[in-house]
Amino acid sequence: MSSAATENPPAVDDATVELLEERSRFIRSEVIRLIKVAKVGHYASAFSCAEIIATLYYGVMSLRRGEPDWPDRDRFMFGKGHAAVALYPVLADYDFIEREVLDQYTRLGNPLGDHPDRTRVPGVDFSSGSIGHALSAGLGMALSARVQGRDFNSFVLLGDGEQNEGQVWEAAMSAAHHKAGRVIATVDRNRYCLDGEVDEVMGIEPLDEKWRAFGWDVHEVDGHDAGALCALLRHLAGRDAPTRPAVVIAHTVKGKGVDFMESEIGWHLGFLNPEDETRALEQIEMVREGSE
Amino acid sequence: MATRQIQRSSEQSWTLLDLLDQAPGLIALSDTLVEITEDGAPVVALTGDLKYSNGLVRFAERYPERFFNMGISEQNMVSTAAGMATSGLTPFVADFASFLPLLCCEQIRTDVAYSQLPVRLIGHHAGITLGFYGTSHHATEDLSITRAMAGLTVVCPTDAAMLAASVRASVAWEEPIYFRIGRGREPDVYTPEQLRDFEFGRAIWHHRGADAVVIATGSMVSPSLEAVRKLRGEGHDVGMLDMHTVKPVDRQAVLMAGATGSPVITVEEHNVVGGLGAAVAELLAEKGSRSRLRRHGIPDVYSLIGPPTHLYRHYGLEGAGIEAVIREELEKSRTLSVAAGVAVA
Numbered sequence: 287m288s289s290a291a292t293e294n295p296p297a298v299d300d301a302t303v304e305l306l307e308e309r310s311r312f313i314r315s316e317v318i319r320l321i322k323v324a325k326v327g328h329y330a331s332a333f334s335c336a337e338i339i340a341t342l343y344y345g346v347m348s349l350r351r352g353e354p355d356w357p358d359r360d361r362f363m364f365g366k367g368h369a370a371v372a373l374y375p376v377l378a379d380y381d382f383i384e385r386e387v388l389d390q391y392t393r394l395g396n397p398l399g400d401h402p403d404r405t406r407v408p409g410v411d412f413s414s415g416s417i418g419h420a421l422s423a424g425l426g427m428a429l430s431a432r433v434q435g436r437d438f439n440s441f442v443l444l445g446d447g448e449q450n451e452g453q454v455w456e457a458a459m460s461a462a463h464h465k466a467g468r469v470i471a472t473v474d475r476n477r478y479c480l481d482g483e484v485d486e487v488m489g490i491e492p493l494d495e496k497w498r499a500f501g502w503d504v505h506e507v508d509g510h511d512a513g514a515l516c517a518l519l520r521h522l523a524g525r526d527a528p529t530r531p532a533v534v535i536a537h538t539v540k541g542k543g544v545d546f547m548e549s550e551i552g553w554h555l556g557f558l559n560p561e562d563e564t565r566a567l568e569q570i571e572m573v574r575e576g577s578e
Numbered sequence: 579m580a581t582r583q584i585q586r587s588s589e590q591s592w593t594l595l596d597l598l599d600q601a602p603g604l605i606a607l608s609d610t611l612v613e614i615t616e617d618g619a620p621v622v623a624l625t626g627d628l629k630y631s632n633g634l635v636r637f638a639e640r641y642p643e644r645f646f647n648m649g650i651s652e653q654n655m656v657s658t659a660a661g662m663a664t665s666g667l668t669p670f671v672a673d674f675a676s677f678l679p680l681l682c683c684e685q686i687r688t689d690v691a692y693s694q695l696p697v698r699l700i701g702h703h704a705g706i707t708l709g710f711y712g713t714s715h716h717a718t719e720d721l722s723i724t725r726a727m728a729g730l731t732v733v734c735p736t737d738a739a740m741l742a743a744s745v746r747a748s749v750a751w752e753e754p755i756y757f758r759i760g761r762g763r764e765p766d767v768y769t770p771e772q773l774r775d776f777e778f779g780r781a782i783w784h785h786r787g788a789d790a791v792v793i794a795t796g797s798m799v800s801p802s803l804e805a806v807r808k809l810r811g812e813g814h815d816v817g818m819l820d821m822h823t824v825k826p827v828d829r830q831a832v833l834m835a836g837a838t839g840s841p842v843i844t845v846e847e848h849n850v851v852g853g854l855g856a857a858v859a860e861l862l863a864e865k866g867s868r869s870r871l872r873r874h875g876i877p878d879v880y881s882l883i884g885p886p887t888h889l890y891r892h893y894g895l896e897g898a899g900i901e902a903v904i905r906e907e908l909e910k911s912r913t914l915s916v917a918a919g920v921a922v923a
Binding site for chain 1: 659
């Protein structure tokens with residue numbers, strides 16, 4: 287998938303790509319482990335954004351291990367909050383939350399629910415669950431940085447079904463108007479929402495033209511190519527005093543990594559029995575073996 | 579904050595830009611925001627294409643870099659303010675009360691109240707103050723909506739001086755706040771000195787009373803006081819309580835009002851369902867008060883259209899109308915006590 291950027295961002299070195307791919311496998315296998323605790327979960331939505339989250343947290347964002355409230359950290363807003371199970375293992379890996387807490391995902395009184403909650407989970411910059419608020423929140427954080435003379439980025443991960451929400455476009459208009467160049471959105475274009483294909487339920491194309499018409503710097507990328515994602519997001523994050531917000535349309539596959547889940551609408555929500563769990567984990571590991 | 583007398587000949591032309599001159603409450607809002615910003619509060623102000631209607635233009639002129647016009651996209655505005663509040667700012671979001679808690683109900687619940695972020699929402703032109711603009715612009719449900727949100731403070735300042743005092747008090751208040759105000763033209767009830775000890779959640783007694791107690795909030799305090807003073811002048815011992823904070827309601831004051839066994843009358847420019855009257859009813863019923871409760875307000879209907887003063891008269895929400903309601907309750911008490919007396923005899 288070619289980028290719409292005029293310049294080609296500098297390539298990422300092999301070691302980084304390898305790390306990001308390993309972290310993506312880590313996220314997918316953790317998703318399976320945690321959903322086993324909850325006994326129900328959004329596997330497919332989490333799998334489509336595994337490389338995006340791995341790339342942001344291990345290749346792009348400016349963070350300090352064990353310091354979830356560091357004021358100059360880059361922010362992350364999870365618009366498609368139902369995939370938060372893909373984020374929690376990363377927060378534990380950053381020592382923002384304890385491993386024992388992670389292991390009790392969704393159990394009574396545990397802070398980790400299906401949707402991320404900033405009041406309960408260190409490292410969650412904004413609560414989500416109601417689709418459509420995250421881009422506005424990211425804009426607010428970018429504006430707060432400006433008022434206070436800080437220079438962090440606000441990364442916002444949006445679902446493609448989320449593009450149906452009116453508030454997304456209010457925020458899009460507003461971010462461009464306020465020249466919030468530190469807002470960097472990524473659309474997980476996995477082509478599916480709950481009831482089926484996004485383009486059948488409520489069509490969103492031409493998506494790139496919509497964002498461009500709202501005044502955004504628009505890029506497209508293969509959302510499972512960690513190297514390309516990382517190169518592009520690093521380039522966007524490193525822009526000097528940007529005045530245009532940027533959006534990356536990341537073309538992905540819902541359920542990516544487990545063949546019987548890929549683009550199968552039922553797997554938006556479900557549960558793997560032990561036999562299928564083994565099959566799924568084998569496939570996730572096979573990706574690693576295949577790449578070596 | 580000095581308030582201004584309104585004197586305007588009916589023949590004089592005026593425009594949107596002159597509106598603020600007629601609204602000392604809105605001037606007090608902007609000027610107090612400037613004052614607390616000068617004192618170091620990390621204030622930003624947001625509105626949705628209404629800076630002349632709510633007077634934030636005054637704040638914007640003083641602090642252009644701290645003012646954000648978010649256009650007519652109120653839901654985005656509330657979530658943006660929540661995002662700002664996560665990162666060290668105290669956003670004041672002003673918009674018509676008909677749009678803030680109604681249109682943005684879920685953004686306020688999820689992003690502000692549940693997230694416990696120090697966002698200050700200012701719903702102005704609340705109640706039926708926008709008279710003939712019609713139901714879309716009336717807000718007679720906003721207290722019910724905001725009162726049902728855990729962790730949200732709900733305050734209805736009485737006049738310009740109390741608006742200034744409550745904005746100052748907000749600096750040290752951690753919870754998010756919904757300020758409900760009118761057009762900013764409410765008559766002065768207080769001097770700034772009288773509000774030196776102003777606190778959220780602590781109601782202000784104007785009179786104690788053994789025959790009845792009126793509990794009013796926001797725009798209804800001034801006409802209620804007028805009614806109460808008239809009746810007191812006639813020898814009726816009617817009490818008067820300004821319940822500026824609807825949540826958390828001053829429980830002690832309400833229970834004191836209901837301790838006499840005499841009628842308690844709530845007055846609000848709001849539907850009688852869910853607002854101040856409901857808050858008082860819940861408390862009196864739970865505590866087994868013997869006081870009869872009369873909830874006076876908009877009687878669970880959509881208001882007629884008409885000039886505001888005519889509407890207040892129609893719904894009995896001016897001095898004379900409130901006085902009539904209190905008289906009815908005093909009369910009921912008299913009849914009941916006579917009947918009780920006969921039965922005992």
